[in-house]
Amino acid sequence: MADKLAKYRSKRDASRTPEPVPQQHPEQGDDRAFVIQEHHARSLHWDLRLERDGVLVSWAVPKGLPADPKVNHLAVHTEDHPMEYLDFHGEIPSGEYGAGSMTIWDTGTYDTEKWSEREVKVVLHGERAQGRYVLFRTDGKNWMIHRMDPPAVDPLPPLEPMLPVKRAKLPRDQEAYAFEFAWGGRRVLVHVDGGRTDLAREFPWLRPMAEAFGSRSAVLDGEIVELGGAEILVCTDLLYDDGHALVARPFTERRAALDALDISGARWQTAPSWPAQAQPIRQAAREQGLPGIVGKRLDSPYEPGPSKWWAFIPT
Known part of the structure; x- marks a missing residue:
């Protein structure tokens, strides 16, 4: 034998x-x-x-x-x-x-x-x-x-970045929003599947981040920004996670799912987000020379293009 x-x-x-x-x-x-x-x-x-x-x-x-x-x-x-x-x-x-x-x-x-x-x-x-x-x-x-079975996952919907609408003043109902820095970088949607991302063709330094996802599929919303002389990815939202589409869920749920991924590395990080703290965040953005802040309604779904749910307030 x-x-x-x-x-x-x-x-x-x-x-x-x-x-x-x-x-x-x-x-x-x-x-x-x-x-x-x-x-x-x-x-x-x-x-x-x-x-x-x-x-x-x-x-x-x-x-x-x-x-x-x-x-x-x-x-x-x-x-x-x-x-x-x-x-x-x-x-x-x-x-x-x-x-x-x-x-x-x-x-x-x-x-x-x-x-x-x-x-x-x-x-x-x-x-x-x-x-x-x-x-x-x-x-x-x-x-x-x-x-051979029917799909075990949600289909990945067509995705385009959701954009804030510019406002001169802070929203009155600030407790209904989470506030983040507007980084002024290049907006990207990062598709990760099978430990790989197509964005690594342009930014090879993203390969280790994608590999860290293992078999988990995800679509991240974020920005490529330059900090300390190096390009980094700042992640701000999660649109698809391990077979589940999150675009119809409120921002609070998407943000909690993003935080749970614990995206943190030398050249990628999860952007901080502060509920109802518009004034100090705007002041901090001004001191750091950032263009402004973004207010995201806590109950907002994710929709393509300019949206009333999100507000950009310049510094």
């Missing part, structure tokens, strides 16, 4: 990596277990592993499992892994194959609907990954993964 783990062993030195490198021939189990590992290697990806005939048949999925049946994701078929990999997590040393941090993203059981050399249909029963998926082989060695 062929050694299904020969290729796996050939790529690893048991004295140098904490990964399991069993020498014995694998024993067949019940073909029900699966694990998905988040792998911060040279390029962030997720490893889907399905128990089959005593080994874990594996695919590397660069953008994670697709949540929407309209979108297929690349799945790179890799070498079979030992069953001990079901609960492996840790740091694979630099210089070793697959070097980087690996954590368990989800684990559970699965049902097999079809298994052939070109097509694998399964139903996943995990805490985070649930539903029917098919892995199918395309031309050559490439594979794709497709979700």
Whole structure:
């Protein structure tokens, strides 16, 4: 009988990596277990592993499992892994194959609907990954993964920045607003999906921030501003979060969800927001040479273009 783990062993030195490198021939189990590992290697990806005939048949999925049946994701078929990999997590040393941090993203059981050399249909029963998926082989060695269930997420609506309307005076009902600095930078909507953002093509320094999101999808509203001689992203609103559209929800809910993400780094941060404190915030903006402040009604939805819900008050 062929050694299904020969290729796996050939790529690893048991004295140098904490990964399991069993020498014995694998024993067949019940073909029900699966694990998905988040792998911060040279390029962030997720490893889907399905128990089959005593080994874990594996695919590397660069953008994670697709949540929407309209979108297929690349799945790179890799070498079979030992069953001990079901609960492996840790740091694979630099210089070793697959070097980087690996954590368990989800684990559970699965049902097999079809298994052939070109097509694998399964139903996943995990805490985070649930539903029917098919892995199918395309031309050559490439594979794709497709979700067969109805969408498990809200569709991403067309989005344009919401803009404040200029006012000469502060609103009378200041307790109904939260006030923020108007930074005077370039307004951007940051789409993050699969640990990546298209905005990194223009601003490569955003790649680590996007990678920190892991498999979480999000759309951030913010500004690219220059502070201390460096460009940074200042995040001011959250429009889409982990499969849920937030644009119809009040600003207070969106802001709480944004704060919960704890976006903070050397070149990205969450903008401060102060409810009902217009006068001191306006004075602070004036002292810092900022163009003004923005008042956002606490009950405001997010709508494209100029909106009466938001007010720009110059300093």
